[in-house]
Amino acid sequence: MPEPAPERRSRLVDLSPLRESPAFARLWIGNSIAAIGGQMTIVAVSLHIYQLTGSTFAVSLVAAFALIPTVVAGLWGGMLADAFDRRAILLIFAVLSWLSTAGIALVAWLAAEDTAAITWLYGLTVLNAVGTTIVGTTRTSAYPRLLSAPRIPAAAALNGLAMGLAITVGPALAGVLVAGIGLAWTYTVDVLLYSAAFIGILSLPKLPPQGEVMRPGLASLIDGARFLRRAPNVRASFVIDIIAMTFGQPRVVFPAAGALAFGGGAVTVGALTAAFAVGTVLSSLFSGRVTGVRLQGRATARAVHAYGAFIGVFGIALLAAWWLRESEVLPAAGERIDLAGLLLLGAGLLALAGAGAADNISAIFRQSILQTAAPDNMRGRLQGVFIVVVTGGPRVGDLYAGVLATVLAIWAPPLLGALVITALVIVLMRTQRSFAAYDARDPQP
Template sequence: MEQQGARGRGALLDLTPLTQSPAFARLWAGRSVASIGSQLTLVAVGLNVFALVRPESGAGAATFAVALTGVFALVPTILAGLYGGMLADAFDRRTVALVSALVSWAATIVLAVLSWTGTETTASLYVLTVVTACAATVLVATETAATPRLLPARLLPAASALNGVGIGLAVTAGPGLAGVLVAAVGFAWCYTIDAVLFVGTLVAVLTLPPLPPEGRVERPGLASLRSGLAFLRSAPNVRASFVVDIVAMTFGQPRVLYPAVGAVTLGGGPITVGVLSAAFAIGALVSSVFSGRVGAVRMQGRAVERAIQVYGLCTVLFGAVLLVAAVGAATGALPSPAGPAWVALAAVALAGAGAADNVSAIFRSTILQTAAPDSVRGRLQGIFIVVVTGGPRVGDLYAGALAVTGVLFLPPLVGGVLIIALVTLIAARSGFRRYDALRPTS
């Protein structure tokens, strides 16, 4: 069902939030530019760990080592999200965002220095990934909690779609560029470019207006956390949006497989890693470009359910491509590795997953921003970011552990089926399908 006035909306991206709020426009632009560098580092760190471990331990163990990059950051990221959300509710959100941005920037600079001097180790890569993940969690939670203070509620779906464009551009350009840079000039350039581009985030945060807390302020601590969790327990729709996303991210994140897929199954090495990573982002970008009508969707819970079901199906298709390539190589029907045509098929499946994930993210973000009051929005955004960042890291462990068997198609094939089944069950039993944007209830 559509909201009143939907017929007047075009299919293309709604740019109204950028003209309505200069502060939001600056934040969006700075964050979009800086995100390109973040994606450079994300891909480069995985390839760096893989390159350090593979010569001695083989592709399977190296893939698991790549998975540990995310796993080690899981608990610290959870703590950072929870505490960062409390900080965002208790202090000026501009100040909280600025401090966390500076910490992330400093860690990236250290990473670049270690790489240029040839002194990076798997341990240093793990530690610096933890630091940047924690700082980024606080930063994103704070910025997102501040968005409803910069825009009216009717423009929040369009703002989420714009964020999808920024992320899509970053994840499209970043991984592809990372693959080329790593192959051509090495890891250090990726980390250095990230440090330079991150200045965009610093400028954007510095130019935000003051954003002091509104309503009742609770000092960060266990009492504040309990208060936020109590609200979440009383908010079935917000809670369901978190749970379905955990399912999708846990069982539908095959990114740790990319280095091994590029080296063993499909071929192409770092270039294939960049292509597969970029494909997901291209799907998200295309869905954002044609998101003009998202503000007209009333039944946003049902929209989330359907989007995640499509995400699960595309994950299954990606696993099927790897399965056919592996069986074909084993029987002699296909070359080993399979080659560019199979890389393209895998990329198409991942593009579909990216598009579906972005649609889900637009509506989940809107539900949280409209259903939660400002006084607890920071804490809920912290929990939301924990879900968004923690889920994929659990997924890294899931995929990496199964990949040790050498059967690379198994994680996405099984995971996609689980996503479809579990999300359908959760949406049916929770009543999440009935969430109405015209009558938002937490």
């Protein structure tokens, strides 16, 4: 019988994975440092391209060019992780990520003001995204080899904490460094920070594949898809995330919220964006009791319901601000935010922080289900599918929000999306009974 999940008394983040596995601890610390540098470079590249072109569209192409390679890298990296020594895969593609970051720094040192640098920035950023995606896929699929099953939820919470801090600290640090010491030095700092990732990777034991091994290729991908069809609980964990990310991603309306509803312009957009990450960090810091939950399928559904509710509250705050401006009860929004706009913005920020917290809690349970219920020789490929879900879902959500905001109003995507999330999660839980009954003491795919 599987070891029962431990009961947690403290509300604070469970640090037992760091104590249980020094290898995991070194890997987590190295990745946490490297992730801050990665977020710095994302922001610095955007600023660099905007300085060279003055075009927001040119900046948006950074993500557009990287989207398909990232999806392909997730699937291919998953197959590699299931077929070869995961330590070796981590090392090879960490080197690729490091070299691409060093290449970006070199471009900045040698040709920062040359418009020809744009092509290099696009190409090196895509290479970096490919390397980082394969490293992330392989690293996460290796956790169950480093930790006992009851520690996996706590490891997922620690990863949420690391990513939340990276998203919060990295962009802010990039802004300070670019303004203070310039782009070239900012990229160079990332090169140094990313070097920390090698500390964890080099100290790992060998992690050769276990069970039936298939060479990477179409047959391996099809085999993974067949397994997923036979794995209703893992499949439901993907579907519920797609629901949340498709109908609950209001970030494309943030610029309009700052310009037309709350006021405050770019400052408001930055605050709205940061609020989600703040919620992620706080929920990770106080995740101690969360990681001891046994009925993880039901807990995932409750977290996604909460996510939808918080997105709905944000939609209500946005609707109130928009209506007050449109009806001329209040003056038009501007770069300076008035008292009413500040109050409604505060409500919106709290709602988005709550949404970030709920999404992180959901991710803890979904990652736990994936890593404990799937056999080792499938974890890489399923982790690759997970990358596709978390990469593609928000992009589809951006399209949904953009179209609905254009056809109706800026408040429509979050408000209507919250209702759709609630309805679809209810349907999912009633049709996927095994997911509703999923118990961490007896993980079944």
